[in-house]
Amino acid sequence: MAESVVSNVMSQLADLLVQEAAFVRGVRDRIEWVKTQLQLLQGFLEDADSRRKRGDARMESWIRQMRGVAYEIEDVIGSIKYMGERRHQRRGFMGSISRYSHKPCELITLHKIGSEIGKIVKKIDGITESRATYRIANLGESSAVGESSAVDESWQSLRESSPRSDDDDIDVIGFENDQKELVSRLLDGNEKARRVISIVGMGGLGKTTLARKVYKEITKHFDTFAWVSVSQSYRGIELVKDIMEKVMRIKKKKEDLEQMGEKEVREKLCDFLRDGKYLVVMDDVWSVDVWREMHPFFPNGNNGSRILLTTRNIEVARHAEPWIPPHELHLLDDTESWNLFRRKAFPPKQDVPTDLEALAQKLAKKCGGLPLALVVLGALLSKEDRSYHEWSRVAQTCHQILGLSYNDLPSRLKPCFLYIAAFPADSIISVSKLVRLWVAEGFMLQEKRQTMEDTAWDWLDELVQRCMIQVVRRSKARGQVSHIRIHDLLRDFGLEEAKKDEFLQVCSSDNMAVSDSISSHRAAFYRINEEAVVFSRQLRTLLGFSLILTNEGRFLNGLNLLRVLDLEGARDLEELPKQIGSMIHLQYLGLRGTGLTRLPSSIRHLLNLQTMDVRETQILWIPKSFWKIRTLRHVYININMFLSAPISGDHKNLQTLQIEKFEFGLDAMDMVRLLGIRFIKKWVTTPGFTREAIYKACCRTYGESLRKALEKMGSLLSLNLKFSPIPGDVLFARAPNLHQLRSLKLDGKLVLEQQEQLPDCSQFLPNLTKLKLSITQLKQDPMPVLEKLPSLSFLEVEINAFVGKSMLCSAGGFPRLQHLILESLPNLEEWRVEAGAMPSLTHLTIWNCKKLKMLPEGLQHVTTLRELKLNLMPREFNDRVRCKVRHIPSIIFEDE
Numbered sequence: 001m002a003e004s005v006v007s008n009v010m011s012q013l014a015d016l017l018v019q020e021a022a023f024v025r026g027v028r029d030r031i032e033w034v035k036t037q038l039q040l041l042q043g044f045l046e047d048a049d050s051r052r053k054r055g056d057a058r059m060e061s062w063i064r065q066m067r068g069v070a071y072e073i074e075d076v077i078g079s080i081k082y083m084g085e086r087r088h089q090r091r092g093f094m095g096s097i098s099r100y101s102h103k104p105c106e107l108i109t110l111h112k113i114g115s116e117i118g119k120i121v122k123k124i125d126g127i128t129e130s131r132a133t134y135r136i137a138n139l140g141e142s143s144a145v146g147e148s149s150a151v152d153e154s155w156q157s158l159r160e161s162s163p164r165s166d167d168d169d170i171d172v173i174g175f176e177n178d179q180k181e182l183v184s185r186l187l188d189g190n191e192k193a194r195r196v197i198s199i200v201g202m203g204g205l206g207k208t209t210l211a212r213k214v215y216k217e218i219t220k221h222f223d224t225f226a227w228v229s230v231s232q233s234y235r236g237i238e239l240v241k242d243i244m245e246k247v248m249r250i251k252k253k254k255e256d257l258e259q260m261g262e263k264e265v266r267e268k269l270c271d272f273l274r275d276g277k278y279l280v281v282m283d284d285v286w287s288v289d290v291w292r293e294m295h296p297f298f299p300n301g302n303n304g305s306r307i308l309l310t311t312r313n314i315e316v317a318r319h320a321e322p323w324i325p326p327h328e329l330h331l332l333d334d335t336e337s338w339n340l341f342r343r344k345a346f347p348p349k350q351d352v353p354t355d356l357e358a359l360a361q362k363l364a365k366k367c368g369g370l371p372l373a374l375v376v377l378g379a380l381l382s383k384e385d386r387s388y389h390e391w392s393r394v395a396q397t398c399h400q401i402l403g404l405s406y407n408d409l410p411s412r413l414k415p416c417f418l419y420i421a422a423f424p425a426d427s428i429i430s431v432s433k434l435v436r437l438w439v440a441e442g443f444m445l446q447e448k449r450q451t452m453e454d455t456a457w458d459w460l461d462e463l464v465q466r467c468m469i470q471v472v473r474r475s476k477a478r479g480q481v482s483h484i485r486i487h488d489l490l491r492d493f494g495l496e497e498a499k500k501d502e503f504l505q506v507c508s509s510d511n512m513a514v515s516d517s518i519s520s521h522r523a524a525f526y527r528i529n530e531e532a533v534v535f536s537r538q539l540r541t542l543l544g545f546s547l548i549l550t551n552e553g554r555f556l557n558g559l560n561l562l563r564v565l566d567l568e569g570a571r572d573l574e575e576l577p578k579q580i581g582s583m584i585h586l587q588y589l590g591l592r593g594t595g596l597t598r599l600p601s602s603i604r605h606l607l608n609l610q611t612m613d614v615r616e617t618q619i620l621w622i623p624k625s626f627w628k629i630r631t632l633r634h635v636y637i638n639i640n641m642f643l644s645a646p647i648s649g650d651h652k653n654l655q656t657l658q659i660e661k662f663e664f665g666l667d668a669m670d671m672v673r674l675l676g677i678r679f680i681k682k683w684v685t686t687p688g689f690t691r692e693a694i695y696k697a698c699c700r701t702y703g704e705s706l707r708k709a710l711e712k713m714g715s716l717l718s719l720n721l722k723f724s725p726i727p728g729d730v731l732f733a734r735a736p737n738l739h740q741l742r743s744l745k746l747d748g749k750l751v752l753e754q755q756e757q758l759p760d761c762s763q764f765l766p767n768l769t770k771l772k773l774s775i776t777q778l779k780q781d782p783m784p785v786l787e788k789l790p791s792l793s794f795l796e797v798e799i800n801a802f803v804g805k806s807m808l809c810s811a812g813g814f815p816r817l818q819h820l821i822l823e824s825l826p827n828l829e830e831w832r833v834e835a836g837a838m839p840s841l842t843h844l845t846i847w848n849c850k851k852l853k854m855l856p857e858g859l860q861h862v863t864t865l866r867e868l869k870l871n872l873m874p875r876e877f878n879d880r881v882r883c884k885v886r887h888i889p890s891i892i893f894e895d896e
Contacts, residue, residue, distance in 0.1 A: 003411050417494060771794070828852050
């Protein structure tokens with residue numbers, strides 16, 4: 001963990017020397033020296049961490065010093081960047097002078113920064129001296145690699161020696177259907193080509209158990225077969241020889257086989273397998289490199305040969321056979337969990353003792369459906385000694401086994417995984433929020449080819465592929481992961497590692513004593529009253545979950561090093577202290593769902609702020625100077641705040657601006673009053689003023705403000721307008737910067753000059769990939785306009801977005817559209833699709849369009865369509881679909 005912190009700080013130092021070259025000129029030499037020394041010391045962290053795991057307490061102290069220095073350097077970097085931003089905000093003649101000189105207050109700050117760097121230099125000298133004293137080696141230059149391999153082997157030995165659930169006399173509880181499906185796929189007589197089938201799942205889920213059952217059942221259908229276990233530190237040639245020895249049933253001395261070279265082994269193995277029908281199981285494959293190295297040894301004789309892989313990494317499965325979906329294992333349900341646990345814990349045909357039943361049920365539930373944990377803990381209870389000490393020891397063994405996956409993670413992913421453990425058990429975690437938190441924490445740095453958020457999404461996908469987290473929901477657009485959860489046992493393991501590395505600490509009302517001594521740099525608080533919270537002044541992250549804050553936020557005083565402050569859900573919090581402006585390092589401010597009614601004006605001083613989320617609050621105002629913060633990336637505010645301070649200034653970094661309507665449960669006319677046009681209500685009873693006229697007057701009132709804001713947001717990627725009315729002409733006729741937009745959501749009546757017909761937007765929305773229209777009440781068919789958007793891949797038209805009777809998708813239209821959703825369009829009777837329209841469509845959903853008579857005949861030409869989902873459609877409509885549509889692989893009827 002310290003390695004990732006040091007690596008990140010070195011990158012920040014490099015950027016600082018470039019971006020703030022003029023500002024750091026007085027301390028540049030020292031900063032460069034610090035960067036060089038960190039680079040030299042980084043190579044020694046791996047050896048220190050390896051020795052720490054083997055019980056060398058001195059290494060814990062040395063690593064802690066390294067980590068502490070890295071965080072201190074990060075504080076200095078934040079201070080320098082803050083001073084640079086303050087200088088940038090000056091304007092006019094004095095501003096130009098300040099580029100070459102410093103104000104007295106800046107000179108004082110620079111002196112303090114110089115003193116801090118001096119202290120850091122001395123600390124690094126001490127760390128370097130102690131490294132030599134402890135004889136910590138650079139693993140890249142020493143024989144300590146052997147020691148590291150020995151550690152890997154001990155982990156592998158631990159895994160292989162742990163209790164298994166694959167006893168011959170025990171069925172694969174909960175996996176009976178999985179076993180049948182895998183046997184069917186492996187013995188499919190219609191598929192003669194060699195095929196690779198993969199079983200994918202998190203550690204302890206039963207992949208090996210299931211594979212052994214399947215292997216035992218089907219070997220009689222193959223001419224030759226072999227089972228090999230692949231370790232994390234495998235050697236390709238040794239693995240091949242292992243397979244060769246088993247499939248060829250070699251009787252020669254093992255020494256003869258060991259002397260064979262790779263070329264000879266390949267030729268002999270390929271010749272032997274070419275003519276026979278073979279089955280090879282490769283258990284516990286960790287890396288795509290394994291298959292890349294092994295696949296040339298397995299010839300395709302078109303005789304039904306099969307290879308079965310088990311892996312924790314879904315990318316391994318996809319790499320081995322991209323066009324065959326892997327078989328993903330699920331967690332056991334409560335009944336299956338109890339059956340497996342009881343079978344391991346108690347003798348056959350014996351009732352569970354009354355005095356143990358409650359404990360046994362609790363333990364089974366604690367395992368969270370993970371077979372390995374159920375078997376290990378069940379085996380413990382089967383012993384005579386059922387003491388708490390014994391249970392704890394075996395439970396720790398479970399954690400060590402799960403730790404195999406964690407240790408295999410690249411160092412860059414380890415802090416990301418541990419961060420997820422901060423969320424309460426069983427939480428469904430929003431990925432978009434998690435990504436913003438990761439970016440604010442500095443886990444990933446800006447790259448030229450993509451944003452930090454893009455990198456974060458890639459890293460999250462990698463954690464999914466490695467089965468370290470579970471996918472709960474995917475977005476309708478492109479199937480991107482939108483919500484995740486983490487298994488309880490992996491979360492428990494993550495919290496132990498996080499606390500051990502002083503990375504993160506969790507404090508709850510169930511464990512109040514912990515909050516008295518927070519040694520970690522990050523803290524998560526569950527359901528705690530602020531009087532019980534005692535912080536370390538070195539705290540950099542405060543995550544609150546259902547906090548009880550009634551003291552106007554005074555508990556925040558003194559936490560000036562915070563980077564992340566998330567108080568979402570603290571509904572009793574009505575006011576933030578003005579001292580929050582002293583948190584100059586703050587990059588994430590999460591206040592969603594709090595009781596706040598105002599923000600202090602000092603919020604304008606948060607010049608490093610990236611994300612501010614004040615959704616679901618009663619805040620009416622933000623200072624206009626808030627928009628001078630150039631680092632803003634994601635801003636979530638309500639319409640009242642937006643109108644109180646229209647956007648101004650430089651916002652090249654801004655990616656998300658979400659403006660929500662003020663939530664008072666009012667209809668559209670009441671919304672007009674909230675927009676500050678109270679006098680318009682009088683027009684309702686005035687002859688000559690229709691509701692339509694009021695809507696257009698409303699748009700003129702704030703449409704110009706919106707237009708000016710959009711003009712200054714040339715890098716805007718996502719725009720979500722959720723209020724009514726929406727000034728359509730501002731959006732589609734006079735907003736020149738929408739050409740950058742990737743995602744657009746309009747939720748509310750769209751007011752346009754041209755009778756509710758969208759203008760031709762193909763010229764200024766060329767990069768739009770996702771569009772959602774809801775309650776826009778368009779009277780004319782929007783498809784002739786929307787089908788010209790060249791990059792559109794996802795389109796949802798729902799809830800009276802279109803109030804006409806007929807739609808047409810013409811030939812050549814929607815060239816890249818993959819997902820189309822039509823929902824709750826009560827007047828839609830006819831939908832025509834010409835041949836050549838929507839050539840890339842894969843998913844079509846029609847939901848609650850009661851008057852639609854039939855699917856378009858033109859869909860017969862859309863050969864890419866893989867799934868048709870019909871929900872809340874009339875039974876006669878569904879019957880007609882069943883008779884006519886046969887070319888779509890998957891048709892789903894819901895709630896007929």
